[in-house]
Amino acid sequence: MPTGYTGDATEAVIAQIERFAPGFRERVVAKTSTGPAELERHNANYLGGDIGGGANDPWQLVMRPRASANPYSLGVKGLYLCSSSTPPGGGVHGMAGFHAARAAVDDL
Structure with missing residues (x-):
């Protein structure tokens, strides 16, 4: 609503x-x-x-939750964020988790 x-x-x-x-x-x-x-x-x-973490405009689709080369990394080794607040945003089910997992594997 x-x-x-x-x-x-x-x-x-x-x-x-x-x-x-x-x-x-x-x-x-x-x-x-x-x-x-x-x-x-x-x-x-x-x-x-808003459970989707904010606007789904073009800027937010690539720069959420902040401008970063790796938006899934929380800056602490082994901690990653996967939610509608990360690219590609809310409504693209599973992709944030997929990308966070890829980021974790890449960090290994």
Whole structure:
């Protein structure tokens, strides 16, 4: 949901999934709703409730979390970061872990 959203979109989300996967609603055994402000209170890295680590603009896709030749290295031997805060950013599942693992192997 957008930053500042205070409603509960659970039913809207379920209805949208149901459009493409009929029967989904009957298979849900439990549900919970957490808004953007609550997400940010739970984890300060989720600014405005953004679990993706910020903008996915071209600059951020290659320069997150900071400008670095190896954005996966934390600067401490053996410590690496793999999350949506590293290239290629949120929504590209598995690639941050793949690249962090490659960085670790390269450091061996």
